[in-house]
Amino acid sequence: MDLGQLRRHSPEKGDIVVTLHRLRVVGAGMLVALAASIGGVQGTGEAKADVGSDLADASQCSVLYGANCVHVLDAKIWAEDVTKWKFGRNGRNDMSDAFRHCAWIGAVATRLGQSEAYTVGMIHEENVKGPEFEYKMDDWNNFIGSGIGAAAVSSGTSDQWGYVLNECESKARAHALYGLDGIKGNY
Numbered sequence: 001m002d003l004g005q006l007r008r009h010s011p012e013k014g015d016i017v018v019t020l021h022r023l024r025v026v027g028a029g030m031l032v033a034l035a036a037s038i039g040g041v042q043g044t045g046e047a048k049a050d051v052g053s054d055l056a057d058a059s060q061c062s063v064l065y066g067a068n069c070v071h072v073l074d075a076k077i078w079a080e081d082v083t084k085w086k087f088g089r090n091g092r093n094d095m096s097d098a099f100r101h102c103a104w105i106g107a108v109a110t111r112l113g114q115s116e117a118y119t120v121g122m123i124h125e126e127n128v129k130g131p132e133f134e135y136k137m138d139d140w141n142n143f144i145g146s147g148i149g150a151a152a153v154s155s156g157t158s159d160q161w162g163y164v165l166n167e168c169e170s171k172a173r174a175h176a177l178y179g180l181d182g183i184k185g186n187y
Contacts, residue, residue: 060123071111072120079104082165093134094187098177099168101141102148106164109149118146136182144168144177 061069079100080090087096101121109117121142125135145168152163171177179186 060127061120068112072108075107075111076104078107078161086165086169093137093180095172095175095177098137098141098179098187099172101138102145102168102171102177103164105142105145106149106152106168107145107161109146110152110160110164114146114150117149118143121146133181137178137180137187140178140182144171 061072082103083090083096083100087099089096090100091097105117105121108120111117112120122139125138125142128135128138145164148164148167149160151167152160155163157163168177175185175187177187178184
């Protein structure tokens with residue numbers, strides 16, 4: 001059922017129509033509340049979330065995808081957790097950074113689709129406003145991740161995020177993901 005047409009009928013209360021607009025506002029509100037809690041710890045050498053860019057990401061995502069943006073935040077938290085588990089840190093401009101972007105957007109692709117996931121990644125990179133050489137690194141790894149997520153769905157596996165994790169980790173460790181300036185293995 002299309003979220004814009006979601007309807008519940010109760011003879012005692014009349015029709016209650018939940019519009020896509022309301023779902024987007026609720027979705028954005030949930031993301032804004034949760035986005036402030038994401039990020040690394042300053043002084044640890046780990047990547048630190050930019051709360052301003054997280055809020056912008058949430059707002060733009062909710063306009064495009066409504067309540068489905070909850071999957072974006074869930075995938076981001078998961079990617080940060082598995083990066084810490086597999087690489088011991090959520091670094092910046094290193095192998096763990098390449099892996100995290102691949103895993104995050106790959107997981108999003110299993111929920112929203114390949115093109116939509118890549119769009120989420122592009123929105124995020126535009127909101128971060130970092131140096132061009134970092135943008136190229138993250139953008140390429142988001143692109144690779146979106147393809148891996150689509151492959152996970154096509155594979156028919158019941159553990160799609162496990163598929164994404166394994167593929168992104170394998171590529172990261174083989175230096176087959178992208179580093180600074182969008183150069184393969186440059187991390």
